[in-house]
Amino acid sequence: MTVGDPTPRAVAVTRVRALALTGAGVLAALDLSLKAWAERDLSDGQAVDLALIELRLVFNPGVAFGLGSALPSALVLAVTGTIVAGLAVFVWRTPGTGAPVTAFALVVVLAGAVSNLADRAADGVVTDYLHTGWFPTFNGADVLITVGGFALVLGSLRAPSPRSGPAASP
Structure with a gap:
């Protein structure tokens, strides 16, 4: 190794970051493609029944469950953009x-958040x-x-307690 060469840890971190961003980008692009399809093929009010779920076009100006739909779209976009950036x-x-x-x-949550933010940025x-039918x-x-x-909740339940191990013994 020469001076200035990245350490194996730095190389691994760079790879993980690249994989995370690529994964989030691919998942977000997939969802944005599905949204474009829905806008194109379901815009006439038609619904497609798939037994357990129905494909039906709806536009949500608010956030989860339509909350905040009366707020200015620029405010909703700014707040959600700040959360996504964080x-x-x-x-x-x-x-x-x-x-x-x-x-x-984290990658999956980021992908969903980026996709919804990009969709909202286009038209509010x-x-x-x-x-x-029930949700x-x-x-x-x-x-x-x-x-x-x-997955975050499950991961936190499975994570070892910071107090466990030999150092935690009295």
């Missing part, structure tokens, strides 16, 4: 410091297209955020 910084700064399930969860609303209409980004949230 999440992106957190994902960037924490590669390789936790369990793989935590890294997966988020495109929803998945309808169950508000949602989209793939919402699924990503929910799955990532559950």
Whole structure:
């Protein structure tokens, strides 16, 4: 190794960051593609029944479950943009410091958040297209955020306690 060569740890961190950003980008692009499809093919009010779920086009000016729909769209965009930026910084700064399930969860949540932010930035609303009949209409980004949230909870339940181990003994 010569002076100025990155350490193996630095190379590994760079790879993890690149993989995380690539994964989040691919998942966000997939959801944005599904939203574009829904806007194009379901805009006539038609619904597609898939037994457990129905594809139906709805536009949400608010955030989760339409909360904040009366707020100015610029304010909703600014607040969600700030949250997404904070999440992106957190994902960037924490590669390789936790369990793989935590890294997966953060990437999936970031992907969903970026997708919904990009969708909202285009016209002030988020495109929803998945309808169950008993739950508000949602989209793939919402699924990503929910799955990532559950994975974060599961990861935290499985994580060893910082007080466990030989140092914690009296």
